[in-house]
Amino acid sequence: MNTDKTDDLMNILNSVEDNAELNEYVNDIDDRYPAGFADYMKQILEQKGMSVADLQKKSRIDRTYIYQIMDGSKNPGRDKIIAMALGAQLTLEECQRALKTASEGILYAKNRRDSILIYAVNNRLSIMETNALLEEYQTLPLQ
Numbered sequence: 001m002n003t004d005k006t007d008d009l010m011n012i013l014n015s016v017e018d019n020a021e022l023n024e025y026v027n028d029i030d031d032r033y034p035a036g037f038a039d040y041m042k043q044i045l046e047q048k049g050m051s052v053a054d055l056q057k058k059s060r061i062d063r064t065y066i067y068q069i070m071d072g073s074k075n076p077g078r079d080k081i082i083a084m085a086l087g088a089q090l091t092l093e094e095c096q097r098a099l100k101t102a103s104e105g106i107l108y109a110k111n112r113r114d115s116i117l118i119y120a121v122n123n124r125l126s127i128m129e130t131n132a133l134l135e136e137y138q139t140l141p142l143q
Contacts, residue, residue, distance in 0.1 A: 037081070037102035038072040044088055044098075059087030060127045078104040079143045082117055086142075089124050113139040 009029075016022050045055060056066045061083055068074035069084075076084070081102055085095035096106045107114040107121070116137055120130040131141040 036072060037076065037098065038070050040098060040101045041070060041084065041088075044090065044094065048088060050088060055084060055087050057087075058126070059083040061087075076102060077143075078102075082107075082121075083127055083142050085121060086125065086127055086130055090121065092118060092121050095121050112137070 013025060016025055041055075045052065052067060052070050056063050059066065059080075061069075061080060065074060065080075066084075069076045069080070078099065081098050081104055082095065085098055090098065092107070099106045107118050109115055109118060113134065116134055116139060117130070119125075120133060125133065127142060134141050
């Protein structure tokens with residue numbers, strides 16, 4: 001399976017005819033699409049050649065807290081996930097997936113603050129630049 005589109009995956013799944021094929025599909029999904037936020041971020045960091053320490057510095061999240069997030073003992077809120085997305089320079093698609101993986105609301109283009117955050121992600125702004133922009137538009141900074 002070398003596709004990422006949900007519709008394509010659904011077509012493959014719909015063509016599964018026996019337990020062996022289902023087992024192969026499920027194992028591939030488990031490998032390619034980690035279930036938890038921490039696992040997803042570990043996969044992203046590995047792909048980008050970043051360490052948790054690099055992410056901590058760029059996301060400006062407390063050192064102890066980010067390690068707790070990454071070991072799965074803490075569940076980050078929406079703003080922390082967005083800060084981590086900015087720190088890791090995720091694409092908007094990766095950011096939205098991180099939010100979904102953590103069961104947090106995705107960024108919504110019709111929301112004033114979210115539209116500024118979408119702009120920040122798309123333009124790879126730093127946390128400081130993002131918070132300055134949020135302040136300029138009189139919205140809450142990332143907490």
